[in-house]
Amino acid sequence: MQLEDLKVEESKIPETILQVTYFLNNQQPQNSDDLVTLLDRTSGLLSVEFETIQKHLRDHPDWITPELMDQIEEKFSGLSRRLARKIAALRGLIRPPKPGYPELDWDVDTMLSWATESYLPYQAWCNAHDQFDPDLYAVGDRFSEWLMQNWDDVHANSKRMVFNILPNKAVDLKRTGVTNLVLVIDNLGWAFSEMLRDLFRDKGYFLASAEPYLAMLPSETEISKKCLLAGAVGYQAIDDKTYKGMIEKGWVPYFSDHAFRYISDIGSLSAIETIEAATYVVNYLAVDKALHKSADEIGMPHRDHIHHLLEKLVENTILFIEKHGLQENIRIHVVSDHGSTRIPATVQNDLDPAFFKTNGFEARSHRYVTVSSERFTGLADNLKLDCFFLPANDFMNPDNVLCARRSNRFLPTDKDFYIHGGLLPEEIIVPYLVFEPATVSTQDLTVLLKKNQYRYRMETIELEIGNPNDSAVEQVQVSLLNGNVESEPVRIALLNGKKNMAVQIKARFKVTSILEEQNSLHIRVWFHAHGEQHTFDVQPKIIMKKMIEEKSTNVFDD
Known part of the structure; x- marks a missing residue:
């Protein structure tokens, strides 16, 4: 039996726990190397051991690296389910690398990968730790x-707009x-995906897939949510603009008459006594309302309040599932219409809010204004340096719109709250998440x-990592264990079910006399x-x- 396979009932060994506590309290690591030494001396079986490591890392967040967290997670693997949230919180202290500038000629998949894997993690970390990076607005x-x-092409061909979500998932919704329970969470940006994942996981429902989609322009509720729910390519294309009409009548050509039911709020879900529809679509506004209030007004940091909401x-969702005995045949879909951003009052604003109080600017928010046709045609071109121009017909909107660029805003942000309507990634990119019970x-x-x-030199090892499961897997790490190979592990943050991904490992092969290392590559995957x-x-x-193959000296060779 391996040590990590042992099960320890800590309540039955209080004296042992006390002695271990004495020992741990006498250890005072001065740097990350000392902490690794202390970690090596722990058994990985006791909560007090993890709590000691956790305290040192909270006191010295600069010691935390992905590699160290991998070691900690491996050491305490026997307690992984109990410690999952605490380990995730420690990982959250690691400052992600600052993103570079994306290229204007990238395709949509490359751009979304850059945004979800590089820009948004860094932006969310800065936001959560109140460390605003002024350079990020330009990025x-x-x-x-x-x-x-690329709007015309992305809008028409990418299948990554919010109005594509329900048509893209038609097969799933007809199973x-x-x-199906579709939770439409207003103003849920991509950065909140992990929070929802953890909350559903605690209730026994696991992430099956996570995909990024793009909000409509401007990134505001009236336009983007209605296009999402109607599956309409633009606001002008929507006939019935009531949510109930869009959901229960608009999808009849794709689904049967009784396929969709619209639920106006999460509280009304509990009033359903009989399951009569294949899909229930729930409108949830509480997150949006909270983000538009200041932290002082809600009495706590926004992230803490959003976690509570x-x-x-999730609790109400589980109550609905259990009430109707749907534990084994439920799929929970989470969608959103747009995200939002937080711009402190001290951040530079290149727009003059007073200018947009003049005639012709008919409705103003922090990140966009509607403009009369007469005023729109007369706007100076140099305004395009600080705003994006969205002609009504080109974007199928009811009005001409100006969207603020970078950190610009049409109204002052004199309090600590979130705003949207612009085109920054955190305003535009939203998650489509699916959760399922674990049945296999x-x-x-x-x-x-x-x-x-391969040759004994620097080589690129190309691997294809596939996920045969129905559910997504996370925090994938691939390492080479050969003693004669120098390399760094590669990581995949998320791999959806029934998907594969190509990865490359840069590795230097050294000459070895060990036959096994000459003939096989030892790969470990976590x-x-x-x-x-x-x-x-x-x-x-x-x-x-060999580096150079010797030519044969056989006289009969050509």
């Missing part, structure tokens, strides 16, 4: 510029014997080595699924060649 504006330049939303055991990932011949860590090894065969 985000490059995304905005890309979106404007026989499955009840989403926790209650987790399979190991698949690992395909794309080539098997990943998280259903709140637990999984590890497995694969050893595909390889052929090692």
Whole structure:
């Protein structure tokens, strides 16, 4: 039996716990190396051991690295389910790398990968820790510029607009014997995805897939949510603009008459006595309302309040599922219409709010204004340096619109609250999440080595990592364990079910006399699924060649 397989009932060994506590309290690591030494001396079986490591890292967040967190998670793998949230909180202290500027010629998939894997994690970290980076607005504006330049193509062909979500998922929503619950959470930006994932996981429902989508322009509720729910390419294309009409009548050509039911708020979900529809669409406004209030007004940081609201939303969702006995045949879909951003009053504003109080600017918010046709045609071109121009007919909107660029705003942000309507990634990119109950055991990932011949030099090892499970897996790490190979592990934040991904590992092969290392590549893969860590090894065969192949001296060779 391995040490990590032991189960310890801490309540039955109080004296042992006390002695371990004495020992740990006498250890005072002075740097990250000392902490690793202390970690090596722990058993990984006791909560007090983790709590000691946790305290040192909270006191010294600069010691935390992804590699150290991997070591901690491996050490305390036997307690992983109980400690999952605390470990995630420690990982959250790691400042992500600052994103570089995206390229204007990227395709939509490349841009969304950059945004969700680089820009948004950094932006969310800065926001959560009140460390605003003024350079980030210019980086985000490059995304905005890309979106404007490519709008016609992205809008028509990408299948990544919010109005594409329900048509894209038509097959899932028609699955026989499955009840769908679609939670439409107003103003839920991509950064809140992990919070929802953790809350549902605590209730036994796990992330099956997570995909980014793009809000309509401007990124505001009236336009973007109605296009989302109607599946309409623009606001002008919507006939019945009531939410109930869009949901219960508009989708009849795609689904049966009784397929969709609109629920105006989460409280009304409990009033349903009989399941008569295949899909229930719930409108949830509490997050949006909270984000538009100042932190002083709600009496706590926004993130804490949003966590509380989403926790209650998840609880009500589970009550609905259990009331109707849907535990084994429910799919929970989470969608949103737009995100938002927080711009402190001290951040530079290149617009003069007083100018937009004049005639012709008919409705103003912090990040966009509507403009009369007469005034719109006469706007100076140099205003495009600080605003994006959205002609009504080109964007199928009811009015001409100006959207503020970078950190600009049409109204002062004199309090600590969130605003939207612009084109920054945090305003535009929203999640589509699916949660399901865990009904089958987790399979190991698949690992395909794309080539098997290498030389004793620096090489690029190309792998294809696949997820055969129905549910997504997270925090995937792929490492090479050969003693004669120098390399750094590669990480995949999220891999959706039934999907694969190509990864590359830069590795330097050194000459070795060990036959096993000459003939096989030892690959170890860690990943998280259903709140637990999984590890497995694969050893595909390889052929090692010399740096220079000697030519044969056989006289019969050509």
